[in-house]
Amino acid sequence: MVTTSRAERVSAAFVRITDTLVADYDVLGLLHALVEVSVDLLDAAAAGLLLADPHGELQVLASTSERSQLVEILQLRAGAGPCVECYQTGKSVAVEDIHSLNGKWPEFQTAALSQGFRSVHAVPMRVRGKTIGAMGLFGEHPGALTQEDYAIGQALADVATIGILQERTLRESALVxxxxxxxxxxxxxxxxxxxxxxxxxxxxxxxxxxxxxxxxxxxxxxxxxxxxxxxxxxxxx
Incomplete structure (x- = not known):
């Protein structure tokens, strides 16, 4: 059995993301690749991704499970939660133990716990101060991401964001x-x-x-x- 190192897996993840950035690429394909490689690399149970539409309204566009999609949808309906806050502030949000939210984001807390999640870490999709969405990494156990994991998750999100913004620019240029x-x-x-x-x-x-x-x-x-x-x-x- 051949084993691969963490560095090799990280490298392969970036190759997979960048391989989707071909001519006429599908944005949804890129986003699904992002959540899938993030779950694999960062030891998360599931991931979900919120992206802002042209009017600035967040939408659920990718997830690795029905559980994470449901939690993201309920965040949007409530207008509050770690991923919503992450998008609004452009900064990562960590909830190491969902049980200990102490009344903050009650709708999110109820939904997340009901789906078996015990922690969540939200990573902004941003480039040069422009935030277009947020990715939520859900864990089935309490705990924090390491600084290395955060850096990898942010780097993956940044690469995907660059691709999306480039696609939007090309589309807008074509319209002009x-x-x-x-x-x-x-x-x-x-x-x-x-x-x-x-x-x-x-x-x-x-x-x-x-x-x-x-x-x-x-x-x-x-x-x-x-x-x-x-x-x-x-x-x-």
Whole structure:
């Protein structure tokens, strides 16, 4: 039987995470890889991950078990818990013994204990001060993560966060390019429509544009659509 060292397992975990960062990669695939390797490396019983949507609302996007998913969902419903606080502050949160919360996060405490969890450690998904979510590592026994485990968990989360932010940037850039191209295409249509109006109405180009613009505003239509109707001769100005 071949055994591997901790260093080899950590290296393999990072390779698995980075291997998901290929062209057109699936964000959910990346997040599931993150929680799976974290559980394996950090001796956790389960892991769940909350990620903020474009509106800043947290959503459960990955988990290693139905138990951890349920606890994360109940945190969201209550609006409070270690992972929610971790996201809000951008700092790790440790609960070494869930029994000893002493009234803090009662909904989370009840849910976690009912699922057999006795400890939880939340790690922020952040890069350069920007926090986009949090990963919760659940244990079946009380206890703390070592500094080394925290460092590994944070490093894994950071790599995944970089990938997600890069994907969002590329998607937003593609959207901007699409909008710019549409604007350029619309400009061509508008110039053509101005020419049609100027020719058929016997007015100059400035007057033609004024008619085009005024009709669009009065009828709550875009200049693009109005120009298209003029060119297709379904609208006469």
């Amino acid at each position: 390019n699409e909008q710019l191209q549409r604007a350029l295409n619309s400009r061509v249509l508008i110039e053509q429509a101005k020419g049609v109006i100027a020719h058929t109405a016997g007015v100059n180009m400035e007057e033609a544009f004024r008619r085009l613009r005024d009709f669009s505003r009065a009828n709550q239509k875009t200049l693009h659509d109005t120009a298209l109707h003029v060119i297709n001769r379904t609208l006469s100005l």
